[in-house]
Amino acid sequence: MKIDLDDVANAVLFFAVFIGIWQLVFVLGIWPKVSLPSPYAVAESFAEVILNYTLFTGIGITLGRLVIGFLISIALGTVIGLAMIKFKGFGKTMSSISAGLLSFPSIAWVPFSILLIGFNDAGILFVVIMSSIFSITISTYSSVRNIPPIYIDAARNMGAKGLSLFLHLTIPAATPSLIIGIRQGWSFAWHAIIGAEILMSIVGLGHILSVGREFQDMGLVIASMITIFTIGLLVDRLLLFKLEEKIRSRWGLSSDR
Amino acid sequence: MKIDLDDVANAVLFFAVFIGIWQLVFVLGIWPKVSLPSPYAVAESFAEVILNYTLFTGIGITLGRLVIGFLISIALGTVIGLAMIKFKGFGKTMSSISAGLLSFPSIAWVPFSILLIGFNDAGILFVVIMSSIFSITISTYSSVRNIPPIYIDAARNMGAKGLSLFLHLTIPAATPSLIIGIRQGWSFAWHAIIGAEILMSIVGLGHILSVGREFQDMGLVIASMITIFTIGLLVDRLLLFKLEEKIRSRWGLSSDR
Amino acid sequence: SNSESLFSLNDTTTRADVVRIGYFPNINHAQAVIGLGNGDFQKALGNVKVETQIFNAGPSAIEALFANQIDVTYVGSNPAINGYIKSDGESLRIIAGAASGGAVFVVRNDAEINSVDDFSGKKFSSPQLGNTQDVALRAYLLKNGYKTTENGGNVEVIPVKNADILTLMLKKEIDGAWVPEPWGAKLVKEANSRIFLDERDLWPQGKFVTAHIIVSTEYLKNHPDVVKKLLAAHVDETQWINQNKEESFKVFNAELEKLTGKTIPEDELQEAFSRMEITYDPVKESLFKSASDAFDIGFLGDVRPDISGIYDLKLLNEVLEEKGLEQIP
Amino acid sequence: MLYAGDFQLTKLEAKNITKYFQHETHRIKALDGINLKVEDGEFVCIVGPSGCGKSTFLRIVSGLDTTEEGEVIFDGKPVNTTSPERILVFQEGALFPWLTVSDNVEFGLKIAGVPKDERREISSRYLDMMQLTKFANSYTYQLSTGMKQRVAIARALAMDPDVLLMDEPFAALDAQTRDLLLVEMQLIWERTKKTIIFVTHNVAEAVVLGTKVVVFSNRPSVVKKEIVIDYRRPRLVEDQNLAKFQQDVMKELRPEVKAGSKNQS
């Protein structure tokens, strides 16, 4: 992988400034130090959860669930989104229903997950999927409907239909807009998994965060937030943003005008 | 307002089927009835919270906070998004930071809200804003960057710059894609407010939901979920979807090809 | 509400003319629910204005206390211990008890658990990792020679919200749960379960603290007079409840309804109160024992914490003395 | 097979095609009963005033648009969907921005399942013809308008369809490139005997290419006149003998624009 020095410099700068301000606030004692511990105390919390393996186990487990749940969401969500385009009446109704269901916070899904599936990984997957699938559905639906009709005409004209139309036209033509949706869906999935892990007290990053809160250990809370932030940032930087930039440059959208 | 009979018919059909299946499941007794009450029991819970005014007070309060918080998010988020476009380095860094911060579930913001602001409406607004602003930021950034450069060229050519470029070009040209982002941001705001009202135990719909859970009143839980669903659906149907359809028809995207 | 605090940040100075009290709409905060609801406390505090804040979980209450959003709060024992330890003993003091007892170990009737010998391979729930009931459950298992699965044993402890325990019991995904009242009563009534153990049986005189009042040290130092008046009101309310059981249920439910729109069925309330006690006694020894159990289980870090300084009962004892009641050692 | 008994070998027939469009304040009648027979292997050029409905007509023939009245018969069967047998070169190019130039040209072949090597071979042949070999790996935003139009032509030719529907394909080309392609098109047509319907606003072009030139009237359009161009091939634009045909066509066209102007006031 090519490392962009500018990127690294920017990131380092950002973190340096952030930690500087934090330390300053801490030293000034604006807030009680139990509520806002020093960067050093957070580093200690980090060291602790790294040394006793809970952090990396937590990251591993949570990411595993997240990726599986999210991939299922993308697959199912796309299929539903496309069905909504194919069947207009269904699309119209489903688009509103999706908007309604997307309003449910993950906490609303938890009781149903426990009831329908049980207290296990599958239950967490259920919550993750339900919390992110409608985001994918809605954005697939809108993105595909926003494809300029001339592209569809051109492809149909050349014999594309059904699956080939979908693969060779719909997907690439909708991609710039789909990426926006996928980014947001990814965040919905994050929220859901953290929420579910907290509510269902199942091992994972969310659990670490909630243990931190329960034991009044703000160092641990902040450490898990930093972890969540970093993963979110890295996934975006290394995957989604890269992808977006590549597509934008192909479409001629990346000029610096 | 024009009422679309097809819409109404679709919605009624959907609800009829939904309640039918629910009643059937209930009658079959697949799940314990404390966990999944009958439609009738839920209707009773509805009647109860309607008669003692908690429902409509809750809706009013929650929606009030939601709308204020969300409008602030849109305003701030758009400004940040545009600043990201104007200042490229900032944009690149901020786009990733936003992705990181968007991964924070609302529960992560609550301790900070309590610390920085307190147990009050302003604290809840803080959580709502922090949970939805980055969604707006990211989608503004992406949407604006996806505007075909030729439109920007044409507008600049005719003397548009700064604010006039923004108002007369950027906003309308990015709208089809911005709507997708706003829909999602709206849902993030919903999640956040319900989460915050639960965690901070402050009157509102989230509180009703959490009381339902605390008192093991699944009727109330389901009633509040239906309320959340319905509001989400109505806002989408009456505002966002309408707006989207109107714009799509202007852009010539609504043909039934 | 106090939205002016938005820009005031957290000035550490506290005001003498206001006391901000936190509590939960729970039966073991009954004094607060009743006294703050019907104005008894305000009356007792005279021209010191009482502001209230409802919480539904310990961490928020402690966070709010630390952030100087409240001065005093009713809270469970573990959040108080954790808060005390995390602030190096600086931020808070326990100034009185509020409730004792009110926790039961419930098992499913068809789980084939008849004695402590039948726990192998079973799954039990507690309401929250590391909370009072969770510690009690784990300590109890340990005492009877069981190790939990994460320690290589064959008994699983699943911390899960009270509301979900009922569903899990009904679905037979768990075999039992150590829960606070009124959940014990509710499980017995609705989940085909019975009480395997009343936690009171494990404690001397059947007393163990489940709720108490904590105050920020800052506030205690600056406004002992206000705190004392509050404690007097607390003691009065406690006595009134204990002397007027039937009526207090009604008042409690009325106040609960104001706060949440819900009431607890009279029979559940009755049964719950039969296994607990409203008191101003902090039952110090039970807290020390509970903290030491928690440490043994591994919850409180590597160094056995010293919580001997967590109590400040001077004002409570003054109040008790003035009222001619027995003081707490 | 259906037209086994049909001795006229009619490849395409438009029967009374009518088309309305709804605008904000009023309805536009674009086509008012177009009747046109195209024999197999014919090269039909259509001319007509701007906005009269030429593109609409081609879209209907391609199967992309539907009609309120009338129908298009293709090989004896009514057209009701698109088919790679009838390829349209869109007036606006309609290239795919996510594909390189050569991938754009190969798009239809890929859909048809032509193997990669063969596709590459075909696309490079046509890109060469269009003098775009150097740009095979460029993306469309990197091309000039005339270059895009040539890619669109290459893409259609690569499909090697039965019927080519071309909507002002040379409009953005300079005179010289256009002249080269006028020759090229005639060669392709003579070699493959494709049926071609070619819309243009350039009368000289129409007369050089067409076996007949069809003049559309002003909107609402009907076929005003069909003029057979009975002249040897290959024809060159410079050929003075074609001037007479041009004048015939112009004579029919001129009043249409007048009508258009009057229609306006």
Place this chain on the structure above:
Amino acid sequence: MLYAGDFQLTKLEAKNITKYFQHETHRIKALDGINLKVEDGEFVCIVGPSGCGKSTFLRIVSGLDTTEEGEVIFDGKPVNTTSPERILVFQEGALFPWLTVSDNVEFGLKIAGVPKDERREISSRYLDMMQLTKFANSYTYQLSTGMKQRVAIARALAMDPDVLLMDEPFAALDAQTRDLLLVEMQLIWERTKKTIIFVTHNVAEAVVLGTKVVVFSNRPSVVKKEIVIDYRRPRLVEDQNLAKFQQDVMKELRPEVKAGSKNQS
């Protein structure tokens, strides 16, 4: 004001303009030092092979693109940004799909703060000239290509700029509409004495309109020749006396396309 002492009244001067574009596999040199002086009130037509860099040149003059080397001097000052004094009619129209036809025409006026009534009055005048009055409230997707191009012209004329930069504005128009507009453009130019740079691939058009015709060479482009068209106005396309000028231009152009073809191989 800066050019008070400048007796040549040079409105616009391109000095040694050079432009590269990066493509996937190689770099394209589009412009190789374009030098061009345009006097105030001149009507300059540019012709050149497809893809030689005409549009790029106009974009640079408009201030939308920048150059690696060289500069454009406008009214004595180097151009470094866009200005409503120099309005470009884009080859691809670049109409805004979210606005109606009349709102598109009024866009620049709105930006300039012209009051609503006045705007409406101006837009309806130019839409009338373009025979589009009936479509004032339509959206752009409801127009034919030629109609869109006319809206783009109306939009530029409505701005009433000092300098008009027109990139093949008549390419999608039928011959008759084009002839009308050729007359219209000459009238506007004579009346307002605007400076106009007009790119076209139609040599007849260039010769009818221009005070001089500039021939761009094949890419990398330089100005190959400037041919002054010294002939009375108004000129008509039919005028046989213009044929000589056309041949002069063609003579310069023809070898360029050959070079282009060779360049390919």
